[in-house]
Amino acid sequence: MRFLDALSRPRGLHAIAEFKRRSPSAGAIRPGADVHAYAHAYEAGGAAAMSVLVDRRFDGSVDDLSGARDATSLPLLAKGFFSREDQLDELRAAGADAVLLILRDLDDERASALQAHAKRLGLDALVEAHDADELARAARLGADPIGLNARDLGTFRIDRRAQLELVAAAPRDRVVIAESAIASRAQTAAAELAGAAAVLVGTTLMRADDPAAVLRGLLSRPLVKVCGLTREEDVAVAVEAGADLCGFILADESPRASRRVLAVPDEVLAVGVYVGEAGMEGDLQQLYERAEGRVRGRDAILLRGGDEVATVVDLPWGEDDPSHLERARAAEGRVMLAGGLGPENVRAAIEAIRPWAVDASSSLERSPGIKDHDRVQAFVEAAR
Numbered sequence: 001m002r003f004l005d006a007l008s009r010p011r012g013l014h015a016i017a018e019f020k021r022r023s024p025s026a027g028a029i030r031p032g033a034d035v036h037a038y039a040h041a042y043e044a045g046g047a048a049a050m051s052v053l054v055d056r057r058f059d060g061s062v063d064d065l066s067g068a069r070d071a072t073s074l075p076l077l078a079k080g081f082f083s084r085e086d087q088l089d090e091l092r093a094a095g096a097d098a099v100l101l102i103l104r105d106l107d108d109e110r111a112s113a114l115q116a117h118a119k120r121l122g123l124d125a126l127v128e129a130h131d132a133d134e135l136a137r138a139a140r141l142g143a144d145p146i147g148l149n150a151r152d153l154g155t156f157r158i159d160r161r162a163q164l165e166l167v168a169a170a171p172r173d174r175v176v177i178a179e180s181a182i183a184s185r186a187q188t189a190a191a192e193l194a195g196a197a198a199v200l201v202g203t204t205l206m207r208a209d210d211p212a213a214v215l216r217g218l219l220s221r222p223l224v225k226v227c228g229l230t231r232e233e234d235v236a237v238a239v240e241a242g243a244d245l246c247g248f249i250l251a252d253e254s255p256r257a258s259r260r261v262l263a264v265p266d267e268v269l270a271v272g273v274y275v276g277e278a279g280m281e282g283d284l285q286q287l288y289e290r291a292e293g294r295v296r297g298r299d300a301i302l303l304r305g306g307d308e309v310a311t312v313v314d315l316p317w318g319e320d321d322p323s324h325l326e327r328a329r330a331a332e333g334r335v336m337l338a339g340g341l342g343p344e345n346v347r348a349a350i351e352a353i354r355p356w357a358v359d360a361s362s363s364l365e366r367s368p369g370i371k372d373h374d375r376v377q378a379f380v381e382a383a384r
Contacts, residue, residue, distance in 0.1 A: 002075060002097055002098075002124060003049055003075040003076075003077060003097045003098035003124040003126075003145075004098070004124045004144065004145055004175060005075075006048045006049050006074075006075045007048055007049065007145060007175050007177070007197050007198045008175055008197070009048070012192075012219075012221070013188060013189075013191070013192040013196070013197070013198065013199065013219060014048035014049075014197060014198040014199075015046070015047050015048060015188075015198060015199055015200075015201055015215060015218065015219055016047065016048065016049045016050070016051050016077060016177065016198055016199070016200040016201070017038075017042035017045065017047035017049075017050055017051070017201060017202075017205055017211070017215055018050070018051035018052075018053070018079070018200060018201060018202030018205065018206075019033070019035055019038045019039070019042075019050065019051065019052050019053065019060075019064065019068065019202075019206070020053040020058045020059070020060060020079075020202055020203075020206060021033050021053075021058065021059035021060065021206075022057075022058055022059045023057075023058055023202075023203065024057055024058075024156070025151065025156040026203055029203055029206045029207060030206045030207065031059070033206065035052065035064045035067040035068050035071065036067055036068075036070070036071040038205075038206075038211065039067075039068045039071035039072040039074070040071060040072065041210075041211045041212040041215075042072070042074065042205070042211065042212070042215065043072050043073070043074055044212040045211060045212035045213070045214070045215030045216050046215060046216055046219055047074060047215060048074075048075075048198065049074055049075040049076070049077060049097075049098075049198075050068055050072060050074045050075070050076055050077070051076075051077040051079050051200060051202070052064050052065045052068050052076060052077070052078060052079065053079045053080065054078055054079065054080045054091070055079070055080040055081060060080075062090060062091065062094045063094075065078055065091065065094040065095055065096060066094045066095055068095070069094065069095025070095075075097040075098065076095055076096050076097050076098070077096070077097070077098045077099070077100065077126060078091040078094075078096040078098070078099050078100065079100045080100065081102060081105060082099060082100065082101065082114065083105065083106060083110060083114070085113070085114065085117045088114065088117055088118055088121060088123060089121065091123070092121045092122070092123055096123060097123065097124065098123055098124035098125065098126055099114075099118055099123050099124075099125055099126070100126050100128060100147070101114055101115065101118075101125050101126065101127050101128065102128045102153070103127060103128060103129050103134045103137055103138060104128075104130065104134065104153055108137060108140070108141060111127065111137075111141055112141055115127070115141065115142075115143070124145070125143070126145050126146075126147050126177065127141060127143030127145075127146055127147065128146075128147040128148075128149055128179065129146065129147070129148055129149070129166070130148070130149040130150075130151070130152055130153065130163075130166075131162075131166070132166065132169070135148065135166050135169065135170060139170075139171050139174075143174065144174040144175055145174060145175035145176065145177055145197075145198075146170055146171075146174050146175070146176050146177070147176075147177045147179050147200070148163050148166045148167050148170065148176065148177065148178055148179060148196075149163070149179045149180050150162075150163035150178070150179065150180040150181045151179075151180040151181060158180065158181045160181060160187070160190075160266070163178060163180075164178070164190055164191065164194040165194075167191060167194040167195050167196050168194045168195050168304075168305060168307075170195065172195065175197045175198070176195055176196050176197055176198075177196060177197065177198045177199065177200055178191035178194070178196040178198070178199045178200070179199075179200040180200070180202075182199050182200070182201045182204060182218065183203075183204045183266075183267055184218070184244070184266075184267035184268070185217060185218050185219075185220065185223065185244050186223065186244040186245065186267060186268050186269045187199075187266075187267060188218050188219065189223055189244065189269065190269060190283065193284070193304045193309045193310075194304065199218075201215070201218060204218075221354075221355075221356055221357070222337075222350060222354075222355045222356055222357045222358050222383065223244040223245055223336075223356065223357035223358075224242065224243050224244050224245070224357070224358055224379070224380050224383045224384070225243065225244065225245035225246070225247055225271065225336065225338075225357055225358065225359040225360070226238040226241075226243045226245070226246060226247065226360065226361075226364060226371070226376055226379070226380070227246075227247030227248075227249070227256075227271070227273065227338075227359055227360065227361040228247065228249055228254075228256035228361035228362065228364075228365070228368075228369060228371075229246055229247060229248055229258065229262065229371070230248075230256060230257075230258045230369040230370070231369075231370070231371075232262055232263075234370070234371040234373075234376070235262050235263075235264060237371065237373045237376050237377070238371070238376055238380075239264065239265055239267075239268050241376050241377045241379075241380040241381070242380045242381075242384065243268065243376075243380055244268060244269065244357075245268070245269050245270075245271050245284075245357065245359075246262075246264050246268055246269070246270055246271065247271040247273050247286065247359065247361070248260070248261045248262060248270065248271065248272055248273060248281075248282065249273040249361075250272050250273060250274055250279060250281060251273070251274065251275040251276075251295065251296070253275070253295050254275075254295050254296075255368035255369065256361060256362070256365075256368050256369045257369075258369075260281065261281040261282045269282075269283040269284060270282040270283050270284075271283070271284045271285070271286050271302075272284070272285050272286070273285075273286045273288075273300075274286065274287050274288070275287075275288045275289075275290055275295065275296045275297075276288075276289070276290040278303055278306075283304075284302055284303065284304050284309075285302070285303040285304075286300050286301075286302050286303075286312060287300055287301050287302075287303060288300040288314075291317065294317040294318075295317055296317055297317075298314055298315070298316050298317070299311065299312055299313055299314050300312035300314060300338075302334075302336060309334065310333065310334035310335065310336050310356060310357070311331050311332075311333060311334065311335055311336070312335075312336045312338055312359070313327055313328040313331055313335055313336070313337055313338065313339075313355075314338040314339040315338075315339030315340055320340065324339060324340070325349065325352055325353060328353045328355065329352070329353055334356035334357075335353065335355045335356055335357075336355060336356060336357040336358070336359055337349060337350075337353055337355040337357070337358050337359065338358070338359035338360070338361075340363070341358055341359065341360045341363065341379075342360055342363035342364065342375070342379060343363075343375060343378035343379045343381075343382045344382075346358055346360070346379060346382050346383050347382050347383070350383065358383050360379050363375070363379075364376050364379055
């Protein structure tokens with residue numbers, strides 16, 4: 001299967017798993033790593049494709065590309081700093097299915113010539129941009145796929161927020177890949193919600209003792225949200241337990257109201273929960289309608305930058321509903337299942353619905369807004 005085809009399959013978020021022994025930014029990562037072993041692990045972990053660094057600055061070579069080709073049937077992306085047609089010829093002969101073209105190092109004329117040569121060879125060209133100007137160039141060049149790098153290759157500085165805005169701004173008729181600094185499932189979800197079809201993950205997998213398990217974890221769903229957080233110590237417990245999303249209710253009438261979205265680590269997403277009108281606090285916003293005589297209406301929508309990215313299927317406020325799971329099962333698109341979930345029933349709900357995320361709040365409390373740390377831990381473990 002060709003590289004672009006593998007990333008175009010309608011099966012949720014895809015991963016390109018990268019092999020590199022070192023990098024200029026991180027230094028030594030896994031000296032002496034065997035490309036055959038990692039190719040087998042990446043295939044077992046569910047990668048859609050494999051990236052191989054062939055540049056000596058990463059302790060890589062074209063021999064690594066050939067070794068990966070011998071070890072796996074995954075589409076292979078050759079990564080390095082390429083500017084000449086003969087380099088592409090060598091990579092194709094070594095087993096590459098795709099090559100990286102970095103716009104920072106190429107003017108439009110050279111990039112276009114390399115794209116055309118890659119096409120003649122049967123190679124896909126992943127055209128990489130790291131700012132708005134380069135994204136506009138990639139679009140004009142007809143690039144597909146487009147890679148958006150969170151790392152500035154000149155300074156090595158990571159700006160994940162800027163990357164996600166570029167992902168969201170990229171043409172929707174192209175396959176978009178979020179590259180660099182992916183270390184958690186929430187970060188893969190952030191790329192997915194911004195519009196990425198795939199993430200490229202390297203250092204996190206190369207440092208892992210079990211890269212196949214780590215890769216499966218990064219791609220696994222549902223995400224787990226602990227909501228109604230009001231205290232920093234409860235946020236810390238939710239994060240330590242492995243929650244992906246931390247929810248903060250920004251509605252004064254709620255008994256679990258928080259005055260603001262508290263700080264969360266980079267590997268977790270903060271969700272501001274609103275009633276009536278959405279503000280902009282949090283990485284995502286969860287919006288409920290107002291309801292007469294109640295804190296909120298029933299279902300909600302999950303927003304990213306004002307765009308609806310998921311449906312929250314909930315219970316009526318303070319009531320039960322035997323049709324809850326049937327309604328969730330019938331919903332289209334990404335579903336966050338909320339309402340009445342706790343350590344005792346979340347596993348059965350996940351098996352029945354296969355939601356994109358699960359959400360719990362009051363069932364994890366000692367009193368409104370005060371979490372029971374044991375129940376938070378038990379809920380996350382059960383959801384996993």
